[in-house]
Amino acid sequence: MFCDTEMAGRIERMETGAIVGGVRVGSSSVGGFSQEIAGGAACFAxxxxxxxxxxxxxxGGVPSAAQWAAVEAAYAEVGAPVQVELAHLADPRIGAALTARGYQLASFENVLGMRVGGRAWPVPQSVEVRCDDENSVDIWLDVVVDGFAHPDDEGVPAHEEFPRDILATVIRDMAAAGDTHRYLAYRAGVPAGGASLRMSDGIAALTGAATLPAHRRNGVQTALLSTRLNAAAAADCELAVITTQPGSKSQRNAQAQGFALLYTRAVLVKDPA
Structure with a gap:
């Protein structure tokens, strides 16, 4: 599957909208902000x-030096580093400008995608997946947060770790923002994993998938992935996307289902100090 700059821009705009929505849901009491910059957004929650x-x-254009200075000042005011997630299909002048401003490469993340029309994905019989939208968010949240708290060792490790309470708050806020659907996977009647699905502008973003350690390597991720792809196809989405750590188990599972690597984001960081 080929990804051009137009497709990458659509995906990035969807991702930006989701992040801004999450900030708006949960940051009013902590001085959060979101500032538009060259088609994207600088966010603090x-x-x-x-x-x-x-x-x-x-x-959406190349930010000027004055725009970057304003963003850096906003993060400096709240004592936070500036972290830029820059797609490799974005204007290359931005990476050069950030490097000149003292940003350092911290990590990468992969964006994978696939066409979803005209297909059906089988769900492993050993796993039952239920849409959890009508039920309490607490069970789903506990499962997803606990799964994220014990990441797989496979692949390139994430460059950040977050306290459980902060992770839970962010996941709850993101689930409450926009057209997001929650899914719980069960093995032998016991919650084993969770995930979410967000759909906008013909794109289905498969997000927040996590499996409890005791249930890994038993088809839980495959079941969650297949169920959400079927839901995306039923909603007439044309494209499904997923973001993974390079070389991770999540990337392996996604590619086994037919996802292809669309582009990579470089994570560039500048500390206010």
Missing amino acids: GANSPLNKVVGVGF
Whole structure:
């Protein structure tokens, strides 16, 4: 599957909208902000939040030096580093400008995608997946947060770790923002994993998938992935996307289902100190 700059821009705009929505849901009491910059947004949702980052830049023009200075000042005011997630299909002048401003490469993340029309994905019979939208968010939240708290060792490790309470707050806020659907996977009647699905502008973003350690390597991730792909196809989405750590088990599972690597984001960080 080929990804051009137009497709990457659509995906980045969807991602930006989701991050901004999460910030708006949960940051009013902590001095959070979201500032538009060159088609993307600089976001802050409270100390140590995973939503503290600049996303989506590079598909709506090249930020000026004054715009970067304003963003850096906003993060400096709240004592947070500036973290930019920059797609490799974005305007290359942005990476050069950030390097000149003292940003350092911290990590990468992969964006994978696939066409979803005209297909059906089988769900392993050993796993039952239920849409959890009508039930209490607490069970789903506990499962997802506990799964994220014990990441797989496979692949390139994430460059950040977050306290459980902050992670839970962000996941809850993101689930409450926009058209997001929650899914719980069960093995032998016991919650084993959870995930979410967000759909907008013909794109289905498969997000927040996590499996409890005791239930890994038993088809839980495959069941959650297949169920959400079927839901995306039923909603007439044309494209499904998923973001993974390079070389991770999640990337392996996604590619086994037919996902292809669309592009990579470089994570560039500048400390206010």
